[in-house]
Amino acid sequence: MADPQYRLEQIIKVLRDKGHRITPQRLALLKIIAKSEGHPSVEQIYEQMKADFPTTSLATIYKTLTLLKEVGEVLELNFATAGSHYDGNKPYPHPHVICTRCGQILDRKSVALAEISQEMARLTGYEITHHQLNFFGLCPECQKAGPG
Amino acid sequence: MADPQYRLEQIIKVLRDKGHRITPQRLALLKIIAKSEGHPSVEQIYEQMKADFPTTSLATIYKTLTLLKEVGEVLELNFATAGSHYDGNKPYPHPHVICTRCGQILDRKSVALAEISQEMARLTGYEITHHQLNFFGLCPECQKAGPG
DNA sequence: TTTCTAAAGATAATGATTATCCATAAAAAT
DNA sequence: ATTTTTATGGATAATCATTATCTTTAGAAA
Known part of the structure; x- marks a missing residue:
């Protein structure tokens, strides 16, 4: 921080x-x-x-x-859930883990996507500016609450 | 296909x-x-x-x-741009490359995110169900069109 | 046929975001 | 300082994708 x-x-x-x-x-x-x-x-x-x-x-x-x-x-996060969120401290792409039930958002250390990003650019001819890597699921608390 | x-x-x-x-x-x-x-x-x-x-x-x-x-x-794709898109042929997570100007969407072969996904689950206690990996930038045609 | 229930269709409601328009305040020019 | 210019703030309407509601219809089962 x-x-x-x-x-x-x-x-x-x-x-x-x-x-x-x-x-x-x-x-x-x-x-x-x-x-x-x-x-x-x-x-x-x-x-x-x-x-x-x-x-x-x-x-x-x-x-x-x-x-x-x-x-x-600032990094803007838009998931399927309504409403954007903003990260003013790490305004560069990094992975997030999102709970699809309560909406909690966790930051994760950046996976090595720089090379993959370059590879994508090379293969597609795109000029890639940024990326998103998000994992979705249930946080521990929501798991306890059971399905439903 | x-x-x-x-x-x-x-x-x-x-x-x-x-x-x-x-x-x-x-x-x-x-x-x-x-x-x-x-x-x-x-x-x-x-x-x-x-x-x-x-x-x-x-x-x-x-x-x-x-x-x-x-x-x-079916796989639902929601980017920042208004309006969802649907993939009925590859309904499992896979990377996309999206042109932020014309909206073109390319499919890419899946990067090895299964291990990373498991690692995320292990570290966070999440029960991860799916993920998104998207690269954004300008497609070759839009690059030709110049900035603006 | 009759009954039950899922699904279709029309339309209103929702909710986040953007556009519009005017008032205001900050910087630039005189 | 004063005036001029322009960016910004604020209020509110408009937009647009999506969802909810409610009624009608049609598929499946009895």
């Missing part, structure tokens, strides 16, 4: 360098992202934002997250 | 064995799925269905696809 303060400055720098403004609202969202340990959903970020900015609009959350995604400082 | 006729009978058998009815509408959809070579979207399936059943409802398409997914005879 990176130091939230350092991570925050890192993201700010990237935004500044690309000519984007650091507004109070953005700063608040960046702080949330930088100190987040899991994979907060839009709704969760929205809730936290309202602590600092009670009038924040969901539209602003979406716009800022889209911006962060574009500059590569 | 499997023989469409054989694949069709295969799916029918699974549905019958699990006590589901083979209605004319379902049969029509199964034929579409069995002979499809790519990864048709709901909309594309819907269009083809209308040839045989002009009054087919989208709801029926969704219900049948959900059923096929449940019995494991």
Whole structure:
């Protein structure tokens, strides 16, 4: 886990360098992202934002997250389940393990997909930019709860 | 590519064995799925269905696809781009290469993820049921078209 | 035939995301 | 400083895939 303060400055720098403004609202969202340990959903970020900015609009959350995604400082996770999640600490592809019942999301160390990715590019002629590797199943707790 | 006729009978058998009815509408959809070579979207399936059943409802398409997914005879692909796609010929996890501009979807041979999957299960205590491995980028044609 | 139940079809509802439009505030220019 | 320009915020409507609801229909069994 990176130091939230350092991570925050890192993201700010990237935004500044690309000519984007650091507004109070953005700063608040960046702080949330930088100190987040899991994979907060839009709704969760929205809730936290309202602590600092009670009038924040969901539209602003979406716009800022889209911006962060574009500059590569956040990783967007979309599974079949409704609602995206965001990882602001490891904005590069890495495997996830997702519980299909409770929705828990675990991070895993990156499997060696760099070579495989290059192989795919070579074979298909694609210019590959990123990838997803997700494992789905039941977490230990949901297994205990039994089928159904 | 499997023989469409054989694949069709295969799916029918699974549905019958699990006590589901083979209605004319379902049969029509199964034929579409069995002979499809790519990864048709709901909309594309819907269009083809209308040839045989002009009054087919989208709801029926969704219900049948959900059923096929449940019995494991179709693989559902959801990427960030809106709209799911379905693979009725290789209903087991395998890698895909997706063009983020034109939406082309390529199948790839399965990478050896079985061991990795087991390793994930061992380390996390999860009961892993399936996985996704997707590579994103620009296809050769879209590369030619240049950035933008 | 009659009965029972799954499935089809029409349509409304849902829910996440995006678009639109105006107000505002930050940076740039004068 | 003041003005000008432009990005951003906020409110809300629109979009779009998917799901839920409800009624009708048809397949299978008795």
